[in-house]
Amino acid sequence: MPPPSRRLLAVVGLGLVATTGCARRNFFQPDARIGLGSTAVLPASADSVQATAGRQYNRHSRFYCFFWGRHYRRVWAAPATVPVLRLASAAPGGLKFGKAGGGFQTTSATLVGRQEREYALRSLDKDPQKTLPKVLRPTFVLSVVRDATSAAMPYGALTVPPLAQAAGVPHTRPRLVYVRPDETGLGSMSERFRGKLALLEEKYEELASATPDLAGTTNFVGGENVLKKLYFNPAHYIDQPAFLRARLLDIWLGDWDRHERQWDWAEFREAGGRVRYRSIPKDRDQVYFRFDDGLVPWLASRRFIAPQFHTFHEHYGYIPGLVYQAEFIDQHGLAQLRRADFQRMAADLQKRLPDSVIERAMHRLPPAVFALEGQRLGNHLKARRQTLPQAADAFYLKLAREPNLGGTAQADRYVVHRYPDSTTVQIFTAAHHLPTTADTLHFQRTYFPNETHQLTLDGLGGDDVFEVHTSSAGRPLPLRLYGGEGRNQLLPEGGAGRLRFYPQESSNFSAAERGQPYLSRRRHTPTERGIGKSADSTDDKN
Template sequence: MPLFYRSFYQRGWLALAWVGLLAGGCARRNYFLPDSRVGATATAPLPATTDSVRVAAGRHYSQHSDLYYLFLGRHYRPVWAAPVTVPVLRLATVVPGGLRPGKAGGGFQSISMTLEGKQDREYALRALDKDPAKTLPKVLRATFLLNVVRDATSAANPYAALTVPPLARAAGVPHTRPQLVYVRPDETGLGPGSERFQGKVALLEEKYEELASRTPDLAGATNFVGGETVLKKTYYQPAGYLDQPAFLRARLLDLLLGDWDRHERQWDWAAFPEANSRTRYQPIPKDRDQVYFRFDDGLVPWLASRRFIAPQFHTFRASYGYLPGLIYQAEFIDRRGLSQLKRADFQRIAADLQRRLPDSVIERAMRRLPPAVFALEGARLGGALKTRRQHLPRAADEFYQLLAREPNLGGSAQAERFVVRRFADSTTVQVFSSARHAPTTADTLRFRRTYFTAETRTLLLDGLDGDDIFDVTTTGGGRPIRLRLYGGTGQDQLLRQGNARHLRLYPDEASDLTAAQSERPYLSRRRHTPAERTAEN
C-alpha cells in the first residue's frame, strides 16, 4: 500500500481510538488462531496422505459479544467462521511440474509470496487472513488500537475473489483464476516464509505468462509490467500509452463489484508493440480483496467511513452509494488512464457490460462460493449485483462527471508543446511531442480533447520535465474554463494571445496529482496554500 493511501487508513483509525477500549487495554499477542482447521482434528497432526480438510478462514472474528458487534459491526464474521472444505497445498503436484518458493511479498496487510513453476512461470500465494499492523505507527502497535484495525479485516468477504472470474470473462476483462488451498501446519517447502503460512487458508493464482497462455485477449503480449512500472515507462517514453477503453471497461467492472481498493499498484499491464515504436499497455486487474466489502454496519466503522474521515471504506449494497468514496483510491490512475474518453464512451461501455452480464452469469459466479458461504451470502450478493447492473449507466455517467470536473493532464520527461484554444463555452487542448517546432503534423500529436464549461470547472496542465511550451489563445469574452499551468522542471514558456482571465502559470511547480521529480512523477500530492487559492480565483 503506498504511503499516501496508508495515511488515510491511519487517519480513519486514529479518529476512532476511543472505541478500542472495548477491545481491551493492549493488543493481544495471540490474536490469530494457529490453525484454520475445524472439528475434532483441529489440533491433531495432519497425516501426510490427507488431500483436503475442513477449515474456517477466521473463527477469531466471530468470538465476541453482541455489544462488541453493535460498536464494531457484524461485517462478514459468519462467513469467516463458516466451515469450508479446502484441498491441502501440495507443492509438487498442485500444478504440472510443481512449485518452488520465490520471493516474499505482501504490503502493509497481505501475507503473500511468489511461487515459481516450470518454464519460469510464476504464481502468487496469498493468505485469506491479513495482519494490518504495519498500517499503524510503531508507537501504536502495542495498544488496543491494533485490535480494532485487525478486527476490520472481517469487513472483507474472504471468498469474494472466487466469484470474479466468470464475471470478468463475460465482461471482457483479463483476470486471474484463484483457487483455495490449505497450507499444512508443518509445511516447510515455502522456504523462510513457511511459518507465515502454516495452518492458514490461502488463494493460489497464476501470474503473467500462465495467464497469457489461457487468455486469447493477451496473445501477442511481449512483456508484463506492474502498475508503477508502466507509469514510469509512459513518463519516460511517451510512445507508450495505456489502453483507455480497456481500462474503462475494467474500472466499470470494479464499480459493479464495489471494489474500492484499485490504486495503481493493484494493476498489471500487458505490453503490445505497435508500429512507429509505439507500445500499448492493456490492464490486468489483480488483488480482489475488497470485492463486496461490508463495513458500515457498526457505530464505529459507520463513523470511520464518513466523507470527512475515510470515504474509501465503501460498503457494497444494491445502490452505488457515495461514488466519490468508491473511486477515491484510484483517483490518480483514473485521471491518467481515462483522460481521452468522452461521456459517450462511458455510456457505450456501461451498456455493453449490461448486455454481457445477464442473470445467468451472475448466478453462476455466486455458485463459485463454497456451499456454506453461498447459503449465507449468495442470494444477497447476487441480488445486489443484478440491481447494480441495472443502474450501471447512471453510475458510469456520475463517474465521468467526477473526472471531468477538474481534469489533470500530465506531460512527460520530454519537451512538449501544449496548444490550448479557449472559448466561452469550451476549451480544446492538444499536446505535441515536439515543443520547438510548429505542430503541423499528425505524427507529433499525442493528445487532443475538448472540454466544456458545462462539465469542467478547472483544467490543470502539467509540463513536468523538459523545456515545455504552453501556447494559449483565448477568443471572445465570457467566462472560460479556469486554466492552471504547471511547468515543473525545465525552461518553460507561455505564449499567450487574448485575455488572461482565469489563467495562471506556476512555472516551477507540479500540480496536486503529478510531480516534477523524475523518480516518482505520479505520487506527489502538493496542495496550495489558501493565499494561492485566493490569488487563482
C-alpha cells in the first residue's frame, strides 16, 4: 500500500483533472473592504469598515464545489463590521511593533505594550504556500491548496473564550480588527498586513492578570520548549488533569490541529523544588472545521489517507483522526490518567457547558455569519455535549492501546511487573538528580490487556536500569524497551516471552545476556523519538 502522501496526491489528481483552470495569479482579495470602500482612501478618522474575511473563496461554480466542497465559502464572503486597528489605543499605553512571526501559513507579528506585555497579531486568511514543495509552488496546485483554506471557519476563534471560561480552561481573548491599507506602524510586517482582517490577542502576563487559575505563575514556557524542561528536569511535570480538561474541550470543539506548538504553558514553582506546568491552548484556527463536503476532500480525509482533516459534525466520527496531530503531546501529558478520570472530566464539562453558554458564544459571530452558521454550530455543540463521555472513552482507548512512556536525560529505573492479566510500571529517578536523599517514584500505572496491546518504555538518556519481573503463567503484555543513550542495564526475572530490548552499543550487558532471545540490536536516540527536536527549541518567554 502506498504511503498516505502518495494516496492523497492521487486523489488530488482526480479533482484536478475534473476541474481544470482553477489557478489564479492574483488569488487573494486585494483589500478586505467591500463596496466602494475597497478602492477609496480610508479616512484617518474611520473607526470601522465593512469587510469580508476572503471573498475569493466564494467565486466557484457548483460543479467546482461538487469536487472541492462548499466548505465555509459563504462565511468567508459574508460582510462584517470590523474596528480599524489603532496601535495607539489598541491596549493600555498603546502598542508598538516587536518582531515578525514565524508561522508557515499565517501572517503574524508580536506587538509590545505597556510594561513589555506582548500581544499577537495574526491574519485571518492563510497562505499555505510554504507547506508545498518548491517545485509545486509555481503551479496550479498552489491555488488548489490555498482554496482549501475555505474549510476553516474564519471567525470560529471568537466563539471560544466564553466556552473555555465556562469549561475552566485558560484562554486568550482574540479581537477582530482591520489593518489600514496605509498602515506603517507594524515595521517590516506593515506591507503584508495592509488591507487584511486580523485577530489581536494578548499573551502571557496580560493573560495571567485576567485568569484566576493562572495567578501565581512564575514564567511562561512556549509549546515545544516545555518538553525540553521535562526531559532534563525530573522534578518538572505537567498538570495532567488540567491538560485533560483542555483536550476534551478541543475534542468537543472539533479542533484537530493541537500539536505541541499549539500550546503555551504557565509555570508554577512548588515546595521541594518541583515545577508544575499548566496548559494554555492557543491558535484556534481549526475549530468547527468543514472539509468532507466535496468529493476530493471527502476521499482525502478517509482514515487510511489523511484522517487528521476531521470535519465538525453533530457526531464525533473517527476519534483517532481527530486527535492524530496531538499524539506526541498527548502521550506525554496524559500518561498517568485512568479511564475513570476521563469519564469524570467529561461529566464535569457537560455540567459546565449549558445551552445558555453555547448560545452566548455563537452570538459573538458577526451578525451575517451567525445568520449563516450560528444556529447549526450551536446545535452541533449541544449534540456533541450529550455524547462527550463516549468521545472521552474513545480518546482514552486510543491512548491506552500502545502507550509510549518516555524517560529523562537522567538515570532512571524502570520496574515492570508482568502478570497474565495486567502489567504494572513504576519509574524512579535517581536521588542525586533530585532534592531528596532516596530514589523518587514519579510514575506508576497498571495496564490491562483488554485496553493495551503493546507497551513501550523509552529510556532516552542517562544510565537507565530496566527491572522486568515476568510471571511464568499465561501470556504477558508485549513489552518493548529502548535503552537510548547511556550505559543501560536489563535485569530480567522470570520468562522472556513477548519482550524485546533495543539498547545502544554502549549498553552494559554480559555475554550471556546478549544471547537471550529478548535482546535486539538497534540504535536508538532521543531524536528518533522526537525529544531531540524539542530539546533544541528556544521559545521560552524569558
